[in-house]
Amino acid sequence: MSNMKLGYDLVVVGAGIIGLATAWTARQRGMRVAVVERNAKAIGASVRNFGFITVTGQRRGEHWRRAQETAAIWREVASQAGIDVIHEGLHVLAQRPEAVAVLEAFMATEMGEDCRWLDTKQAQRDWPWLQRGMALLHSPHECRVESRDAIPRLSHWLEHSMGVDFYWNTAVTSVHLPQISTSRGSLRAEHCVVCPGNDLNALFPNWLAQAGIRQCTLQMMRVAPGQALTLPSAFMSDLSLVRYEGYADLPEAAALKARLQAEQAAHLEEGIHLIVVQSADGSMVVGDSHVYGAAEQPFASAATEDLIMDEFHQVFNLPKARVTERWVGSYASADDVVYKAQPSLGVALGVITGGTGASTSFAFARELLDLATTV
Numbered sequence: 091m092s093n094m095k096l097g098y099d100l101v102v103v104g105a106g107i108i109g110l111a112t113a114w115t116a117r118q119r120g121m122r123v124a125v126v127e128r129n130a131k132a133i134g135a136s137v138r139n140f141g142f143i144t145v146t147g148q149r150r151g152e153h154w155r156r157a158q159e160t161a162a163i164w165r166e167v168a169s170q171a172g173i174d175v176i177h178e179g180l181h182v183l184a185q186r187p188e189a190v191a192v193l194e195a196f197m198a199t200e201m202g203e204d205c206r207w208l209d210t211k212q213a214q215r216d217w218p219w220l221q222r223g224m225a226l227l228h229s230p231h232e233c234r235v236e237s238r239d240a241i242p243r244l245s246h247w248l249e250h251s252m253g254v255d256f257y258w259n260t261a262v263t264s265v266h267l268p269q270i271s272t273s274r275g276s277l278r279a280e281h282c283v284v285c286p287g288n289d290l291n292a293l294f295p296n297w298l299a300q301a302g303i304r305q306c307t308l309q310m311m312r313v314a315p316g317q318a319l320t321l322p323s324a325f326m327s328d329l330s331l332v333r334y335e336g337y338a339d340l341p342e343a344a345a346l347k348a349r350l351q352a353e354q355a356a357h358l359e360e361g362i363h364l365i366v367v368q369s370a371d372g373s374m375v376v377g378d379s380h381v382y383g384a385a386e387q388p389f390a391s392a393a394t395e396d397l398i399m400d401e402f403h404q405v406f407n408l409p410k411a412r413v414t415e416r417w418v419g420s421y422a423s424a425d426d427v428v429y430k431a432q433p434s435l436g437v438a439l440g441v442i443t444g445g446t447g448a449s450t451s452f453a454f455a456r457e458l459l460d461l462a463t464t465v
């Protein structure tokens with residue numbers, strides 16, 4: 091293509107959050123950067139998610155530290171790029187003694203730092219829309235952006251204020267440095283970072299297949315609460331404590347899982363847990379479920395939606411709440427939480443395989459760039 095510039099220090103494949111975070115990191119290092127994206131705009135997991143940048147509950151150790159680093163960078167980048175942080179923090183409402191035990195064990199770890207217990211009776215007086223709980227934990231570490239606005243804003247800012255070139259509607263078909271072939275011509279670059287999200291069949295398919303990566307499909311909803319209310323933060327429930335590894339890997343989670351298996355087997359079967367966040371217009375983004383397979387599930391099930399809303403009503407006393415929008419999203423999933431490889435010198439391939447890319451993107455981008463620039 092005639093309008094393709096030759097000669098970049100780095101070409102990034104994919105304009106999801108991992109690609110955009112990589113482009114930002116590379117510009118911080120003074121590199122000349124281009125991003126190549128198959129679609130006219132980002133339409134993948136990065137715009138379909140909750141925009142919930144979560145630290146609390148991430149897998150203990152390296153991944154938790156990735157999330158800490160990423161949350162700090164998100165706040166910095168958001169303020170520069172004109173992205174609103176819609177709310178901060180997280181509340182976990184525990185409704186079973188086994189769930190309280192998990193949270194107590196969590197608080198005793200380094201991950202509980204700066205988290206605190208709230209008085210549940212006071213919380214119910216302040217927030218009559220909240221159901222009764224046995225314990226309420228607050229974490230200050232999280233923040234939330236409206237992904238469907240934030241991701242386009244981030245790419246716009248990178249292009250217009252940070253000097254990154256974008257090639258939209260352009261699929262990368264092969265990477266043989268210094269040549270990067272696309273559906274619209276070739277680019278030349280010294281380094282390439284491939285951030286394909288859940289596109290497992292275009293570039294380096296054998297590498298991704300060997301890593302055992304598959305698709306995970308999630309159902310999501312937008313809910314009108316039916317009354318005026320302002321959520322003070324994101325909310326999660328007992329089901330999250332057997333799903334998010336920072337809690338679920340604690341020995342105390344076994345008893346909770348057994349109890350939930352007896353009481354909410356259908357929820358566990360569909361991989362359901364509850365995250366609720368709020369948007370600027372007062373509506374709530376509610377999810378989610380997790381179904382694994384070789385391909386994305388195109389269809390949203392009413393039964394699964396009912397189960398998610400059932401858990402919603404366990405936590406929120408909002409009888410007039412109604413679903414106003416539905417969508418599915420899919421991310422690449424594997425046993426480990428991230429996959430990164432160096433298929434050839436100068437090239438890094440990276441996928442967040444634990445469903446936490448919004449929360450760990452900037453730290454992971456730094457790792458990918460280090461890998462691509464390793465000689």
Ligand SMILES: Cc1cc2nc3c(=O)[nH]c(=O)nc-3n(C[C@H](O)[C@H](O)[C@H](O)COP(=O)(O)OP(=O)(O)OC[C@H]3O[C@@H](n4cnc5c(N)ncnc54)[C@H](O)[C@@H]3O)c2cc1C
Nearest residue numbers: 104106107108128134136139140262287419446447448449
């Ligand atoms: C419903 C849902 C809810 C989620 N909630 C959260 C959450 O609250 N918090 C959190 O941290 N994470 C969450 N996640 C996970 C998170 O959204 C993902 O981990 C993250 O968005 C992955 O980003 P990505 O850039 O790798 O992928 P994507 O956003 O899928 O972007 C990859 C891009 O690469 C492009 N591409 C691929 N191959 C090529 C090629 N050959 N040439 C050109 N372009 C190509 C694709 O078109 C795509 O735009 C959620 C995911 C889903 C689906």
